[in-house]
Structure formats: C-alpha cells, structure tokens
Amino acid sequence: MSGEDTVEVAAATPEVQQPFKELGLTTDEYQKVRDILGRRPTAAELALYSVMWSEHCSYKSSKVHLRNLAPNADQARYLLAGIGANAGVVDIGQGYAVTFKIESHNHPSFVEPHQGAATGIGGIVRDILAMGARPVAVMDALRFGPADAHDTARVLPGVVSGISFYGNCLGLPNIGGELAFDPSYAGNPLVNALCVGVMRHDDLKAAVATGTGNKVILFGSRTGPDGVGGASVLASATFGGAEQDSTAGDGGGRAAKRPSVQVGDPFMEKLLVECCLELFAADLVEGIQDLGAAGVACATTELSAGGDGGMFVDMDAIPLRDPSLTPAEILMSESQERMMAVVKPERVAAFMDICRRWDVEATVIGEVTGDGMLTMTWRGGTVVKIPPRTAADGPVYQRPFARPDSLDALLTAGPEGLVRPAGGQALRETVLTLLGSPGLADKRWVTQQYDSLVRGNTVLAMPEDSGLVRVAEETGLGIALATDGNGRYCTLDPCQGTQLALAEAYRNVAMTGAVPVAVTNCLNFGSPEDPGVMWQLAEAVRGLAEGCQALGIPVTGGNVSLYNQTGATAIHPTPVIGVLGVHDDVRRRLRAGFTADGAEVVLLGTTRDEFGGSAWAEVAHQHLGGRPPAVDLDAERRLAALIVAAASGSVLASAHDLSDGGLAIALAEACLHGGHGCAVALPGDAFTALFSESAGRALVSVAVGREKEFAALCAEHDVPATVLGITAGDALTVENAFQIPLTELESTWSGTLPAIFG
C-alpha cells in the first residue's frame, strides 16, 4: 500500500489485511480504530493511531494510576499550569515562572547510546521551549549495568558523549544528575534527562490550535526517515535479548529498512530555541507544540485535539529529506529539531522573517478548520480523516496488578545476618571500599565532559547536592534542582522507596538554602503486562502522591517509561524524582564541602540501625533484602525548614545531605569537596553511626561564633542535633577508630571511574 490508500479506497476495501500487529496495536485496538472510523483505517491513519496509542504516547497502562497525582488546592497554589500541558509551570515570584520536566530515553540509548542520549536532551529541551520558556539548564539521571560489565563499556561512554555533544553544543549548562550501577540495568540502561526553563508570567504558551483560518507552520529540520516507529515499536516493547539491533517496520509493512533511533543536530536545535524565543517575544504564535515521539502525527492530533476546531494538513507541503517517504512514514518520523506553530494569517510574513533571520526553514502546511476533523491530503487524495481526540486520548487499561509472591522471601532475608566490620582498621577499610565503589566514587570522568558554566548563571553544579541556577541577577532569585531514585529500595518496597527518593531530592534542594516547591518524575518500570510490575507502579504512584501531599508540594508533570526489561526480567522499579526549589538569594547558598578549619561539625536527624537496601549491604555483601529505611516526611519538612532558616541567616558554613553510604560517605565528601579535614567522635555503635542510611539526616558545619544560635534554631525546628567534632587539618579523623589522610581519600575516590573507562 502507498499513497493510493485514500479514505475512499479504504472505505471500498474493508477486506484488506493491515499490519497492525507489526505497528504495535493489539487486535482489540485495531478493531476499535475501525469502529471509530466506521471503516478500516488508511495506511496513514493506521500509522497515526499506532503511534498515538502506543504506551509511550498514550500512557494507556499508567493513566488510571497517574490520576492520583493531581495536586490538591493547597499543593496547587503556585501552579500556573499543571499536568497535561507539555510541562507544569510554577510561579517562583518576582514575575518569574519556571517549567521543568524529566523524560526517559532508555531504549534508544541502549540501541545507539550516543544518538539515543543526545536526542533525549533535544526532546526534553523542546518540551520546555514549547511552554514559552527559555531553557536554562539540563540534568541527567543515568543508570547502567555493573561498571565493569563488558556492555557498560559500550553504553556508558556513548551515553555520556551523546549528552556532552548535544547539551554543550546547544549551550545549556548541565548542572547535575545521578550515576548509578546495578546488574538489573545491564540490558536496559536508564537515561533520564531533565530540562528547566524560565519565563515571565505572561509568556506562557499553550499547545492548542484555535481560530479557524489560522495557519499551521512546521519549522526546523526537514522530515527524514529516522526514528520511524520509535515510540510505538522501540519505546513500547520489551527487549528480547537477541533483538538488540532493533529496527522498526514502516507503515506499509515492508521489510525494516532503517534504524529507529533518531539522529540529533544540536546546532539546529540552538537556532530553533533562539528563533522560537524571538517569535514568542514578538507575540506571533497562537499555539505551539514540539515534535518528539510520533512526530507530525502527535503534533497535529494534539494541537487540534486541544483546540476548538479541526485541522487541515497538506502533506505534500511538508519538506522532506527523503522524497520516497510514504504518508505513514512522514507521520511517524521522529526526525529531531522540529516544531509546529499555529499563527494568524496576517502574522505569517513576520513569522517567516524571524525564521529566515535564524536560517530556520519554515513552511505553512495547513490551517485550522471548523469541522472538528483532522484531515490530511497527499498527492490529491485524502489519506487521513479522523476525529483528533480519538487519537490523542487513546485507550485506558485497567491492567491487573498483584503483589509479587517473591517479595516476602526478599523482605525476610534482611541484612541482620551480614558480617559487620569491627574495630578501627576494619571500619577504615570499609569506608575506603565504599568510597571507591563505582556508585559512590568521583563522577568527574563524566561531569568533566559537560559544560556547567555556559550562560553564566550556574551557582552550584555537580558534585554539589543539587544544581542551583540564578534567575535574576539583580535580586539573586534562583532555582535549585535535584533528582534522586533508588531502585534497590523500591524493589524492597516501591511505595516507601519512592517516598525515600522524593525525600532525598527534597532534602538535597533544601541543603542549598532553597525552599522546595514542586516535583516532577520519571517512572521507569518493567512490562505493564506483568501484574507484579503493575503493582510496583501502582505502589510507587501511591507513595509519590501521598508523599507530595505530606510535603505540601505538587507534582507538576512527568513521564512514564515501561517495558524496561530484558526478556522476562524487569529492571528494579526505578521512579526518578526531581524536586525544584526556590532560592531567594543565591549569594547565600550553602555548599556541601567544609570550607574552613575550626567549624563545629553537627549531624542532624536521627540515626537508626537501617541497612536494608543500603550501599554497604550491596558493596560489602552483594546483598539486597529486608526493609528499606523508614520515612518520616514531617521530619524532612522540619529539617528542610531548619536549613533554609539557617542559610538565610548565614548561620551555617556548609550543609550536605546524608544518603547512600550514610555518614561515612557524607564526611568523606564534605572533606574532599571543601579541602578541609575534620575530627569527629561518633555517638553509639561506630558501624551504625558510619554506614546506616536512615533518612532525614544532614551533615552541617556551623559558621564560627554562631554555634549557640544554630543550636537554638535546631531546638526551634525540633530537629535532633549531635555535635560530632570540628573541621581541622588534612585528614578525616574518627576518634578511637581511624584516620584517613585527604590524599588517600582523594586517590581512592577519584581513581575508580578512570581506571574502568580510561
């Protein structure tokens, strides 16, 4: 079938066999399309429905659960736009608003690490741009198989080079993220990219096509044959293990002929960003949508479904890189660096002038109509005629879910029986073993490939607890961002594990002195067809919803990535949670490292004997079992409020969150980041004090002379504070246990990744 498959032909030939299964539709879904249209779909329509109804685009398995994330009135008080828009928009004061979102590019990054990761950055940046905001920073949360696994040597350097290539060339600072290793990601790495953008309140743009007669303009790169079927076939299905060299079929059902991973051009994206911002400033745009997954199919259906009328598209007008593309392929192509705008006819000339100034190709491909239908013609025939909402809304599944039986055995086999180090020498060796393990070691091998400075507003970047970007130079207003996730905790308890990730990101943002205000998330899970995985997803969403309510901050958007598994084995359930904070004056930001000798070192929060899912259990014993640490979100709120108050009064010299590896790793990092040692005495059992991963804790050093004031603040906020010692010298000294010179900490910490990756 090809261009001849018009609506008329389809109506007259109901018996034609169509390759709906190859395109990822089930028999029921295909029948539903036929019912909607009252005839069989054309090849182009079939392609359109297949990508729009894919798991990746439609959220058909997760939608019933995601509804629980809708913020209540209290949580929504700073929201200008919420879930459903391309990204949520948060009021940060002084007339500024911020939009941020995190998105997965897991499967493309496994098939082709460099381009897969690069286009992940490109896609999320266009999402933010489509809201009317100037993108100001990116972050990436990365998870790979074991660092020394053969395939990690292919995937990790490729992913990092892709992010480096695209983000650096695009001119967006990379201000942080995560890097974790676990065997569960060996055949399915997680590449989650976050972008944050800033706008003035009145700049908010909507993804709607309104106003009959308004022109639809496609601008940016030409449409090529890359990424055809990326959303439906690649991102919405499981890797089998043998089919790693994945290629997608095309709309006509011919043999697979090209890679389904897109190819990115960050230079074009930079031009597109500047071009769009000029178009916004000149008020030439009525509605705008980025082209990401499902390309033209998605942009046209979503714009028209969000608007009040229909849309007509002349597909012959779409500029192509490959003239042999069929209408189905044009609709499904995921060629990068494209945007679609709805523009009043009298403003088209001005629109085109700005595009020309930025050397961005722009073409009127259609217009908004009043008939409520999305209609597309190609070479004289009508190849698409559908009610757009039927494609945009997609099916909703109540997938069965059930707590896996295997969980009980996992919870019973707790860490209690693991041999613990005893004595100063054994504790010392354990500190160094953890510090040099790939998940906790120095990440500079990665971060040195990223530009964190461009645009000149980066106040904090990795290895700090969170990124911090100045928004207003005059007032010091800024935004802090952190992402966190822990698949090991979530395997033991997806609800609690998700709340631990939320609490950690919330705490990380507060460590800079910023007030946490909003949450985004990227839910990475296995196949939704597995009831155990669906249970994990449902539990994680419940944890996130309840956690955000307890913290009083809204979820403003997110992304779900399913089918992350190899064969029948799913990844650890890995919700990655991003928290946005507002800093009223970035000049008073706190850093993680000890900045001077003679400062009192204080541990905040309560330490319990909690080792289920801990870094120690993993590194020392390759053990995963028992209960993850308890979560006390009220304690997290008090801790955050304490740090924010202390930062605002300049009472603290440093603040560092405790997480993986507990106090031991926090002490080592504070010494290394600031270049000052410390001498501390540990309360209670030394092993528990050093390596427990109890949540809601932080390590601070107090500004000299402000000790009493800080103690009073701790009492006022009801946060337990234990004075551990003082910053001093060039070693980490734990009284009655051990001493490690900073030089030894440094070489242990910094040597690991270069030794593995060169």
Added chain:
Amino acid sequence: MRIGVVTFPGSLDDTDAARAVRYAGARPVPLWHADRDLRGVDAVILPGGFSYGDYLRCGAIARFSPVMAELIPAARAGLPVLGICNGFQILCEAHLLPGALTRNAGLRFLHVNVRLTVSNGRTPWTAGLPVGDLLTVPVKNGEGAFVADEATLDELERAGQVVVRYADGAPNGSARDIAGICNTDGNVVGLMPHPEHAIDPLTGPSSDGLGFFTAIVRGSDPPYPPARDPARPIAETAIVSGARDRANRQRASGEAL
C-alpha cells in the same frame, strides 16, 4: 567604552562575554554575524560556542560571515579583538592569528579549571596583569589543542606572542602549554580558556578572568584606532577599506563552499 560582542549562529557564551564587559565597566554592543557593521565599537570579542555547529572545522564557516569581512581589516588596522575558545578558532581560521586548534589529546570534551601564567602583559587585553601571575580560569572545549609548526612556535615565543600558558601543563595537549597567543601587533588575542566565566566567585572558580576585560577598559585612554564609524565615509579610512576589499574577495571565493 563600547565593546562589540559578535553573535554567530551557534554562539553560546555571547551573553557571558557581554556580562564580563559590563562587570568591567564598559558597554557591550551586540554585533550580528550577518551585518557588515561593527557599529563603531572600540573593541570586539568573538565569544565561545559552536558557530555553525562546528561543521567542516571549528570556526571555518564563521570566518566567512559578513561581520568578519568588516572585522578582519579593522583588526589588521589595530582594532583590539579578543577571541575566546570558538572565537580563538575563528581568529586562526581568519589568519589573524597563526596556528590551529585541534582535538583535545584525550579526544573528549574537557571542562576543568586550570591555572594560567601570564607571559605577555603588554596586549590591550592583558595590560596590567603582572607577568608570571597565576590566574584560575575554566577551560571547556573539545578542540583546544593549539598546534603550529616548530618554526612558528619558536617565532611566537621569541616575539612574545604567547600571552598565557597552562601553569600545570596543558590538559588538552596544547603545544608548549600555550593557552593564548596574540598577533605581532598584540591587538588581536586568542584565548582557549574562558575568562568570562571567572568574573565572580559565585558563578565561576574565581574572579581572576575579569582582569582581561578591565585591562581593555583601563587602557582605553590611549585610544586604539576605533572601527570605522558607519556614519563616516569609507574613504576616510583608506587602510581599512583596502584590507576590506581583500577580505571581500576572500569572502566571495569562500562563499562557493
């Protein structure tokens, strides 16, 4: 003082260069790659970034842009020009500076803070920076290894055209640890490190980079020949226009690319 900052398609650190100019007490003037117009500025900065996506070679396409047709002769006539990172690459491609910038020794993009030693404090961009001073400034690039033939390197050293060196060894394989050079007249300077990202300890590793921008502002009293004022007829600046014609011819041949 008015200092032009050129924006090419793909320039990224242009806002940062403009901010540094502002911090130094001068007025930044945006210059557009497609305009053959230097707007009468007293000096020009070619900022960092990936002009034209680094396609073909870093700086190879930007060098043929209309604004360069004005800038090249003006620079030859003495206009102070500072090229940072991609700007340095463009100056080499434009033959305003000798040598070339090639892939880093490690073949990866590298962003680190480096210590620089000032070896020439007589250019308009380094005047007043004591020779031997250590400055902490970031480098961030993929193609930062300066190369030239041995004779050119010897001549650069002999003539004092090495402006700054990496104090602790070049992290990118740059010949003789060279981090920045100038032309024989000293008015055109290319730097691979980014002084505009070291103007405030809040947003960079130090404020050591600000000295490059205060130098030009402080030195503006004994004026360097300003770029041609667009209000003035071309004939008044004969040398400039002669050089511009040459540049035009080069540009015309380049457009055939």
